[in-house]
Amino acid sequence: MSKKEAKDQIVSQTDLFAANLVEWPVKDDLASMEFPLFALSKNADITVREYVNPTSKKRVRVTPSVLGAATVFDKDLLLFVGSQLIEARKSGLPISKNIKIDTYKFLTGTCRETGGKAYENILDMLRRLKGTIIETNIVTGGVEQTRGFGWIDDYEITRTSKSGKGILEVSVTISEWLYNALLHYEVLTIDRKYFELSQSLERRLYELARKHAGAKALWKCDIEILRQKSGSVQDLRKFRAEVRAIIERDRLPEFRVALDTQSKPQRVVFYTKSNKELSDWLSKNDAFGWFEGLER
Known part of the structure; x- marks a missing residue:
């Protein structure tokens, strides 16, 4: 193992990472850029989808929950936390796959409206991200293994609005598969106008x-x-x-x-x-x- 490889494996860890950085270039993981892992429909998509790359033989199978598959708009939450994790690591800050999210910062950071039911809709987003099962042999972190996982392993609502319906703060645990890709910088910078x-x-x-x-x-x-x-x-x-x-x-x-x-x-x-x-x-x-x- 080279010195650089050894250094890359040393990651400063914390129990809970607060995604509250002000500046964070938007990073998108290479696997979900290349493969159709998210549904395009804004309505509940409960169709099981499979895709095989004819060249690399990499395959994906997406199995939705009863609420439908995670959508490209649900992916914004992963872009938000993933970008912050990468920026924090580059700055030498401790990171974790357990992440605390202020939903107002998430909404404004991804060019979303902050009125109406924006805070209430967060819960269904979390349910789809956790409930959608991705089964794939796509390599992350240099390791190829067939795994089935949800985009997030767990979520916990830690603060709500007075009505109890709006989610003001949430803690999520992202999947090991995605976290591994982020740790190895398997990402590309994308234009922030993507959110528009x-x-x-x-x-x-x-x-x-x-x-x-x-x-x-x-x-x-x-x-x-x-x-x-x-x-x-x-x-x-x-x-x-x-x-x-x-x-x-x-x-x-x-x-x-x-x-x-x-x-x-x-x-x-x-x-x-x-x-x-x-x-x-x-x-x-x-x-x-x-x-x-x-x-x-």
Whole structure:
């Protein structure tokens, strides 16, 4: 074991980590960026879903609770605590998989409304995150093992509003699988504007583009493969129509989207919003003519 590897294994621990850092770049774990682990529907999705990556042979099976599977919007809680854990560790602060959350800080930190039933809805979010069972052989922390787990192991409501319905503070224990990924920095920084995306597929496509495009100017994906990777349960015709609507809205951070209808099968193209980087890539690849023919 190298000195760096030994150092990385030394983690300052505490019994309970308070997620109250003011500054925390948003970090997304690589596994849930790559694989469709969260439901796209805002309604209760009780369908058991399976996905196998044809290249890596990594597989996932998502089994919802009676309340439905954890959604891409429920994932905000994991992004909130995971980002804070990473930032705390980088700063040399003690961390733990047991985390105390001030729900007002969570709501404002993830660009959510703080009125109405926002505090009451937290409980159903916790129930879905705990009740959804993920079974996968995706590697985290350099270890491959087939495991079944919920996103959070436990939660405890520690402070409520006067009515008793609104959750003001909660303690959660995140899964060992996710905690292991965070400890090994298996994450990417994503744009905070991700939280402003109100459509679930927009969020999912941004994650995939951020994961695969990285620092590149452009990423192309066959539309049927993209449909599967996104976790969409729509047929291809409806999925293509929703992609076209996303193209028209043009709200994704960092990327724009286009359709290559001339290729067989058709491809979805994600390209940088930096005109210089895009122009340099198109020039290098002699692709200006191809780009002009995209449906944008």
